Every structure is written in structure tokens, then in C-alpha cells.
Amino acid sequence: MTKNKLHVAVIFGGRSGEHEVSLMSARSVLSVLDPAKYEVTQIGITHDGAWLTGEDVLGAFESGRLEGLKSFVMTPDPSGVTRQPVDVFFPVLHGTFGEDGTMQGFFELADVAYVGAGVAGSSVGMDKGIFKDVMIANQIPVVDTMVVSRAEIEKDIVAVIEKAEKISGYPLFTKPANLGSSVGVTKCNSRSDLQEGLMEAASFDRRVLVQKGIMNAREIEVSVLGNNDPQASIPGEILPSREFYSYESKYIDGTSGLVIPAPLPQETAEQIRDYAVRAYKAIDCAGMARVDFFVEKETNRIYLNELNTIPGFTKISMYPKLWEASGLPYSKLVDRLIELALERKADRDRTLHTFRSRT
Ligand SMILES: Nc1ncnc2c1ncn2[C@@H]1O[C@H](COP(=O)(O)OP(=O)(O)O)[C@@H](O)[C@H]1O
Ligand SMILES: [Mg+2]
Known part of the structure; x- marks a missing residue:
């Protein structure tokens, strides 16, 4: 039998707090995968x-009725559940155990092609503390930040607060090092807020960031796509429905606006796109990433805030919307990501894993 269709396995849900967000993204991805291809x-x-x-499976997950589904076993598949080996895995998983390198490590061990960044790119993109250090090493501007451990917070929270107050005056932001969707992020306007924020963030991670609050921060995002020669889209702007772009503002209000293209001076937009591509390369990203910035209103000063290796991926999410505005429609973007996964696997397969004497 000649095989002419590519077998794509779309993976969604997952063990993170962003399980439901993942189902929404997967709904959109599944809707455009051309059954002819x-x-x-x-x-x-x-x-x-x-x-x-x-x-x-997605319908079953959305309704919570999982009876009748079978366990998926990675190839080779003794149960015969998969009809042919999977050519490409498409993880539409956000956050922990999906976007953070653990799933990618599993794919590497299984020696399969998969969409998106590899192990290092995923984990460095996920860890806001280590990510900031890599940005600083690459002369990319970031917000003044301190990283503290849960152990330090539990041992002497007053000492942590005193140290944090040296970063800058209030407001300060506290956030877990490894999370997304604004879960555990607090804007702290006072010492008591900071104490609460530290404890809240520490309940979600072993490491916590305390950061200078950027006043009047505009939130600008850029989509990057590619492997060896990544390209940046035009920037877009988020208009949060609340005081900051919180979980409620992202997923509950439904009124945060996207402005595409972001109204920015040409020079600022170009600088942001350049930083986005440099950040992407610095962490050895692949496939895609959405790179998020703060731009100070009065000065147009730019700070790179974070890089998301599996950004929100519904049809109305910023990542695909920016590509659409740059001339690449949603379904073509999904095709391109699958191609990039195959290209990256082919590139990886060229790497020697055994010693070869050169004499
Ligand atoms: N240092 C900061 N100054 C101003 N606003 C901030 C700062 N850090 C976070 N925020 C606000 O909180 C939101 C979520 O923080 P972010 O670091 O992007 O975490 P997440 O990965 O959960 O999206 C941001 O989009 C922004 O609205
Ligand atoms: Mg964010």
C-alpha cells in the first residue's frame, strides 16, 4: 500500500492548569487539518x-465523558489502535508537562517528529528566571527582576521582602517562575500585597520572581515562525480588560482587545521584531513562538517580557492572527508548522550519535 497521507497526532488537554485553554486551541487546529492531506x-x-x-476524543474531553476511549500507546503499537505509525506529533498543550520540555524530551526519546521547540528551547522559554538571564547575556532588555526560592520565602519572608523592595518602589509583580495564563501573578501595591503575592506564587512553583512593575506598560506581542531562519510577524497590541492582563482578563471577560498592527513608531516596531528573532535564536527555539513585550507609554522604552513556545492557538488568538495579518492564513500556518517539524527531524537525524575516528 502506498502511503500518501501524512499521519498527524494532535495532543491536547494535559496535566497543567491550562488544560481547558488547550482544548480550545486544539478545536481550532483540528478544524483545519485537511483530510485530503x-x-x-x-x-x-x-x-x-x-x-x-x-x-x-476532543468532544469527549469537552463533555467530560471519557468512557469508550482507549489508552494511547506510543509506537510500536501492540494494541493496533494507531492505524499507521505517526509521522508528526502536534502538541497543542500549554504550560507544565506540555510546553516546558518534558513532553519534548519524551518525543526525543521516542525519536519522532514533533511541532515546536526542542527540549532546551521549551524549558528555557518556560522558566522566566533562567530566560531573563539568557536575555541579559544577549543584550536584550528585560525588567529588573529577582528570583527567590520557596525555601527562602518560608524561612524568612521579611528578609525576602526587604531585598525585593530594593529592586524598585511599588508596584512590584510577583509570579511563579514556570507557569502561564497569568496564574499566580499578583500586582503588589504595598508590603502586605507583596507578602501575599510571594506566598501565592510560591504555592505554584518552587521558584518565584519579583519584578519591578512597569507603569503604563503597553503589551506588544510578535509571532515568530521558522527553524534555522526564523521570521517575525508585524507586532500586535493587547488592550487588557482589567488593570493588568490577568487570567480573568484573558479567558473570562472576553473583552480584551487585540489591535493589529500595534500602533507603534516604525523604528520601535522594527526594534521589537529584531529582539524577538534574537531571543528565539538565543534559546534555540524552533517551529514557533510568541514573544511578548512591554513598551512604556511615555518613552517607548522596550522590555522583553516572555517567550511562549506553544502560544494560545485558537483562530482568534494573537499568534495566528498576527500571521494572518502578515499574509499567512490559519490553515497554511498549521501546514507550515507540520513541515517545520519534519524538517527539524531530518536535520536532527543528520547528527552523529557515535564516535567516528577521523584518522
Ligand atoms: N513587571 C511587570 N510590569 C507590569 N505588568 C506586568 C509585569 N509583569 C507582569 N505584568 C502583567 O501580568 C501579565 C502576566 O504576566 P506574565 O509575566 O506575562 O505571565 P504569564 O506567563 O502568566 O502570561 C502581563 O501580561 C502583564 O499584564
Ligand atoms: Mg504573559
Whole structure:
């Protein structure tokens, strides 16, 4: 039998707090995978970490009725659940155990092609503390930040507060080092806020960031796409519905606006795109990333805030919207990401894993 369709396994759900966001992104991705080109397998990961497959897995996850789904077993598949080996895995997973390098390590061990960044790019992109240090080493401007451990907070929170207050006056922001969707992020206007914020963030991670609050920060985002020669889209701007771009503002209000292109002086927009590509290369990113900036209103001063290796991916999310505005529609973007996954695998396959004498 000649095989003419590419077998793509879309993975969604997952063990992170962004499980539901992932289902929304997966709904959009699945809707555009052309059945003439792809054979699609759906794999849902439950909150508890079980991998399930079958018919309409996404529908089952959305309704919470998982009976009838079977366990997914990585190839070779003794159960015969997968009809042919998977050519490309497409993790549409946000946050912990999906976007942070752990899933990517699993793909590497299984020696399969997958969409997006590799192990190092994913984990450095996820860890806001280490990411900032890599940016500083590459002369990319970031917000003044201190990283503290949960152990330090538990041992002597007053000492941590005193040290944090040296970064800058209030407001300060506290956030877990490894999370997304603004979960555990607090804007602290006073010492008591800071104490609460530190404890809140420490409940979500072993390491916590305390950061100078950028007053009147505009939130500018750029989409980057590619492997060896990544390209940046035009920048877009987020208009949060609340005091800052909190979880509620992202997912509950439904009124945060996207402005594309972001109204910025040409020079600022170009500088932001350049930083985005440099940041992407610095952490050895691949496939895609959305790179988020703060721009101070009065001065147009730029700070790179974070890089998301699996950004929100619904049809109305910023990442695909920016590409659409740059001339690449959603379905073509999904095709391109699959191609990039295959290219990256081919490139990886060229790497020697055994010693070869040169004499
Ligand atoms: N230092 C800061 N100054 C001003 N606003 C901030 C700062 N840090 C975070 N924020 C606000 O909190 C939101 C979420 O923080 P962010 O670091 O992007 O975490 P997440 O990965 O959860 O999106 C930002 O989009 C912004 O609105
Ligand atoms: Mg963010």
C-alpha cells in the first residue's frame, strides 16, 4: 500500500492548569487539518496524565465523558489502535508537562517528529528566571527582576521582602517562575500585597520572581515562525480588560482587545521584531513562538517580557492572527508548522550519535 497521507497526532488537554485553554486551541487546529492531506489521530491527556485515543476524543474531553476511549500507546503499537505509525506529533498543550520540555524530551526519546521547540528551547522559554538571564547575556532588555526560592520565602519572608523592595518602589509583580495564563501573578501595591503575592506564587512553583512593575506598560506581542531562519510577524497590541492582563482578563471577560498592527513608531516596531528573532535564536527555539513585550507609554522604552513556545492557538488568538495579518492564513500556518517539524527531524537525524575516528 502506498502511503500518501501524512499521519498527524494532535495532543491536547494535559496535566497543567491550562488544560481547558488547550482544548480550545486544539478545536481550532483540528478544524483545519485537511483530510485530503492528513490522517489525524486525536490524543487527549487527562488532568491525571492518562493518554487516551479513539473517535472524537476532543468532544469527549469537552463533555467530560471519557468512557469508550482507549489508552494511547506510543509506537510500536501492540494494541493496533494507531492505524499507521505517526509521522508528526502536534502538541497543542500549554504550560507544565506540555510546553516546558518534558513532553519534548519524551518525543526525543521516542525519536519522532514533533511541532515546536526542542527540549532546551521549551524549558528555557518556560522558566522566566533562567530566560531573563539568557536575555541579559544577549543584550536584550528585560525588567529588573529577582528570583527567590520557596525555601527562602518560608524561612524568612521579611528578609525576602526587604531585598525585593530594593529592586524598585511599588508596584512590584510577583509570579511563579514556570507557569502561564497569568496564574499566580499578583500586582503588589504595598508590603502586605507583596507578602501575599510571594506566598501565592510560591504555592505554584518552587521558584518565584519579583519584578519591578512597569507603569503604563503597553503589551506588544510578535509571532515568530521558522527553524534555522526564523521570521517575525508585524507586532500586535493587547488592550487588557482589567488593570493588568490577568487570567480573568484573558479567558473570562472576553473583552480584551487585540489591535493589529500595534500602533507603534516604525523604528520601535522594527526594534521589537529584531529582539524577538534574537531571543528565539538565543534559546534555540524552533517551529514557533510568541514573544511578548512591554513598551512604556511615555518613552517607548522596550522590555522583553516572555517567550511562549506553544502560544494560545485558537483562530482568534494573537499568534495566528498576527500571521494572518502578515499574509499567512490559519490553515497554511498549521501546514507550515507540520513541515517545520519534519524538517527539524531530518536535520536532527543528520547528527552523529557515535564516535567516528577521523584518522
Ligand atoms: N513587571 C511587570 N510590569 C507590569 N505588568 C506586568 C509585569 N509583569 C507582569 N505584568 C502583567 O501580568 C501579565 C502576566 O504576566 P506574565 O509575566 O506575562 O505571565 P504569564 O506567563 O502568566 O502570561 C502581563 O501580561 C502583564 O499584564
Ligand atoms: Mg504573559
